[in-house]
Amino acid sequence: MAKTLAKLITILSLLVTMGLMVYSAQPWGDNYVYQNIGGYILLGVFLAWAASPYVILWLLSNKAVDDRVSVLTILGGTVLICGLTLALLIDTVFIHIDAQGGLVFLFLPIYQWIALGILGLLCYVIGRARAT
Numbered sequence: 001m002a003k004t005l006a007k008l009i010t011i012l013s014l015l016v017t018m019g020l021m022v023y024s025a026q027p028w029g030d031n032y033v034y035q036n037i038g039g040y041i042l043l044g045v046f047l048a049w050a051a052s053p054y055v056i057l058w059l060l061s062n063k064a065v066d067d068r069v070s071v072l073t074i075l076g077g078t079v080l081i082c083g084l085t086l087a088l089l090i091d092t093v094f095i096h097i098d099a100q101g102g103l104v105f106l107f108l109p110i111y112q113w114i115a116l117g118i119l120g121l122l123c124y125v126i127g128r129a130r131a132t
Contacts, residue, residue, distance in 0.1 A: 013082035053112035077119035
């Protein structure tokens, strides 16, 4: 149940992140960046970069050992990473609107990768401690 919940949270966070990114880029109308295909390709590259931590988080929750402690650690990490990410994105896109706000989509995945590294290391340590 907890693994399924972690996967669901990850997928919903991915979809919200993608939606906020497209909303912020505004690739419709007469936006000068999207006058040719190059702008859309660049948007796709940035969408893939923003999605990469979510894919790894989904794979991590998929590969979690069915040990209760490991699964709850993955669920807690998923809630923490996705919750903080969505709070920051919503704050940047809707509350504190700034011209440099789009940079959050470029740099936030770096912090997500660091958090994923810590979560993976924590799961490894917990798994090793439980195995002995």
